[in-house]
Amino acid sequence: MDSFELNKVLGAILAGCIVVLCVHLLANSIFAPVQPAKPGFQIAAQQPASSAPAARTEAPAPIATRLASADVNRGKSETKVCMTCHTLNKGGPNKVGPNLWGVVDRPRASHPGFDYSAAMKAKGGKWTFDEIDKFLTHPQGYIPGTKMTFSGIQSSGQRANLIAYLRTLSDNPVPLPQAAAPASSGSAQSPSQKGKAGG
Known part of the structure; x- marks a missing residue:
């Protein structure tokens, strides 16, 4: 093989290499891989459940306790919502209620x-302070089927004020219930313990 033939072979090989290089560069420019900001794989860790106890809604104080500190004047102002469906005066007519x-x-x-x-008739009993308090909290929940569509009074203090005023709407108001005495913080001693304490 003379030098001319050798040059043609080498030229063909060089041209092929150039074509392969150009194709590689072109492919990288078109299909450039997205490099992650941080190397490796990110695994989402499950958040541990909160150890804090769920908030509990405290039960209101007994109605007798709340009535002892109820504000009759505030209760009177809160009867405006009642007067939409009721009359309050002696001998007043019935309305929606x-x-x-x-x-x-x-x-x-x-x-x-x-x-x-029919639901109200079937319930029976009297409108005691406690019964009025329960009814005013959620009428439909306490006596399902009652005609009273009022949604209720959520504030236990407002209910006590209102009930304290309703009590005055009488020629002979019912006595206020006696609030229960607070429980003693110290545990009661047994007779044997008292004897030991006294020597």
């Missing part, structure tokens, strides 16, 4: 001339 004069300690479903629901 019955007249509320003398309602405290009155038997349920007993006011003359008002057409009570």
Whole structure:
């Protein structure tokens, strides 16, 4: 093979290498791989459950305790919501709901001339302070089927104020219930312990 033929072979090989290089560069420019900001794989770690106990809603104090510090004047102002459906004066007419004069300690479903629901009649009993408090919290929840569509009063203090005022709507108001005495912080001693303590 003379030098001319050798040059052609080498030229062909060189041209092929140049073509392969150009194709490689072109492919990298078109299909450039996305490099991650941090090397390796990121695994999402599961957050541990909170160890804090769930918040509990404290039960309100007994109605007798709340009535002892209730504000009758505030209760009177809160009766505005009642007067949409009720009258409060003695001998007042029934409206959407019955007249509320003398309602405290009155038997349920007993006011003359008002057409009570079957649910209210079936409930029976009297409108004691405690029963009024439960009813005003959520009427439909306490007596399902009652005609009273009022959603209720969530504040235990407001309910106590309102009930304290309703109590005054009577010729002979019912006495306030006695609040239970607070429990003693110290445990009661047994007779044998008392003897030891006294020598």
